[in-house]
Amino acid sequence: MTAPLLPADLESAVDWMVLLSSGSVTAADRARFEQWRLADPRHRAAWEKVNAAVKDSFAALGGGEQRLAAGRALLTPPARRRMLRNALGLALAAGGLAALVDRQTPLRTLAADLRTGTGERRAYTLPDGSELTLNARSAVDLDFSAGERRVRLKAGAVYARVAPDAARPFIVATAEGEVQALGTVFSVAREEEACVVSVVEHLVEVRAGGQRRVLRAGEGLRFDARGLGMPDAMLADAAAWQTGMLVVHDESLGAVVHALQPYRRGIIRITPAAARLRVLGAFPLDDTGRTLESLRQTLPIDVTSLGGWFVSIDLRRASH
Amino acid sequence: MSPSAQPTEHSAAELYEAHHSWLQAWLRRRLGCRHDAADLAHDTFVRVLAGRQTETIREPRAFLTTLAQRTLFTFWRRRELERAYLDSLGALPSATVASEESRALVIEALMHIDRALQRLPLKARQTFLYSQLDGLGYAEIAVRVGVSVITVRRYMKQAITLCVAARLDA
Numbered sequence: 001m002t003a004p005l006l007p008a009d010l011e012s013a014v015d016w017m018v019l020l021s022s023g024s025v026t027a028a029d030r031a032r033f034e035q036w037r038l039a040d041p042r043h044r045a046a047w048e049k050v051n052a053a054v055k056d057s058f059a060a061l062g063g064g065e066q067r068l069a070a071g072r073a074l075l076t077p078p079a080r081r082r083m084l085r086n087a088l089g090l091a092l093a094a095g096g097l098a099a100l101v102d103r104q105t106p107l108r109t110l111a112a113d114l115r116t117g118t119g120e121r122r123a124y125t126l127p128d129g130s131e132l133t134l135n136a137r138s139a140v141d142l143d144f145s146a147g148e149r150r151v152r153l154k155a156g157a158v159y160a161r162v163a164p165d166a167a168r169p170f171i172v173a174t175a176e177g178e179v180q181a182l183g184t185v186f187s188v189a190r191e192e193e194a195c196v197v198s199v200v201e202h203l204v205e206v207r208a209g210g211q212r213r214v215l216r217a218g219e220g221l222r223f224d225a226r227g228l229g230m231p232d233a234m235l236a237d238a239a240a241w242q243t244g245m246l247v248v249h250d251e252s253l254g255a256v257v258h259a260l261q262p263y264r265r266g267i268i269r270i271t272p273a274a275a276r277l278r279v280l281g282a283f284p285l286d287d288t289g290r291t292l293e294s295l296r297q298t299l300p301i302d303v304t305s306l307g308g309w310f311v312s313i314d315l316r317r318a319s320h
Numbered sequence: 321m322s323p324s325a326q327p328t329e330h331s332a333a334e335l336y337e338a339h340h341s342w343l344q345a346w347l348r349r350r351l352g353c354r355h356d357a358a359d360l361a362h363d364t365f366v367r368v369l370a371g372r373q374t375e376t377i378r379e380p381r382a383f384l385t386t387l388a389q390r391t392l393f394t395f396w397r398r399r400e401l402e403r404a405y406l407d408s409l410g411a412l413p414s415a416t417v418a419s420e421e422s423r424a425l426v427i428e429a430l431m432h433i434d435r436a437l438q439r440l441p442l443k444a445r446q447t448f449l450y451s452q453l454d455g456l457g458y459a460e461i462a463v464r465v466g467v468s469v470i471t472v473r474r475y476m477k478q479a480i481t482l483c484v485a486a487r488l489d490a
Contacts, residue, residue, distance in 0.1 A: 054483050068453060
């Protein structure tokens, strides 16, 4: 199960609640918790919110035996839910078949997050007819109103084929800035503290840090909260993930591993020295085993796998 | 840039007029009860109105069916929880007779928690309820559920996160 993404303060508060509910809390734990709580009014507010979310849910169940009876009812497995959820899940997974999804995607999806799991790339048809593909481990909120169509990219990357609607601009927004379609196919990918936009067809306008710029097909640029980088044709290939490929021109091996990680259930660890190696090429995202093998053949690295779940990459030792 | 086909205009009233009896018949085939079908058709249209996006619906019947399935699911799930709750109340040694009204409130609360935890696997649900309702520590829960303490922690984090997320959505 992928848990929803919470704002950082709330997530910390959740972590504290997990710790404090363990039944084996030490005095030191309590002291550290108090220290965290009092360090910032936002921490206090987050703690209260998390506490209330959990306590209020159960308060209405009453007390004593009645409460336990109610709790036992919650363990009743849903008899029909599985079936319905699967029907809906299948319809969404078939996202490439735009017509089918158009028929099956409830408009309620508009109010909900779209998200993808590890190794999962999915196309959604939005009710305005636009197609949105989410890269693996990506999350977006849709905020469509009469005045605009806003896609909030919370994690990962999206590839948008926008249905024209002059009255409602189509915008992909991130924490760092926003990208507005000017009749268009484009991709926006989040990195650690920056984003990369790549234009495949037509034009987009990118806005960040008080700057704005129109990009055309075949161009890409990197932007962060401080502003826009220079347009760079190399970055246009960053959108290749949509076709299942990772295309890099002189990228660091660290960045390549970062791009592969959402497609791999296990962890890939890379030493800083190996991460600095430069890579050029096109690699399949859906077969990370093959990609790691071809990296091993072309670069001076050792790739060690432990049970398939943990892969370690280091510079090849001299004896080889 | 080619001009897109304009979606058909539907006001909620037109939608109701054109499809209400069809939807009611559809629900009736699934429920086998006319009264329930009428109630659920009503609930489905309440959902349509709450969505306030009727003008962009392209396939009204597919759309209504999707919403009606959710309504059906909620209906069945409420019934399941209600039955399970009444069964476990009945099994109590000192059977307290709760009033109709307080029972309805408890079932509402159960639906609320159930919805928040909908995506949680059964073992994670058990973990969270042992912690919240029985006040057990993680070591004890780990033994009862048959998982490691680390997994108990992970389950707890998932469950609490879902409760918080449900509240943020509300």
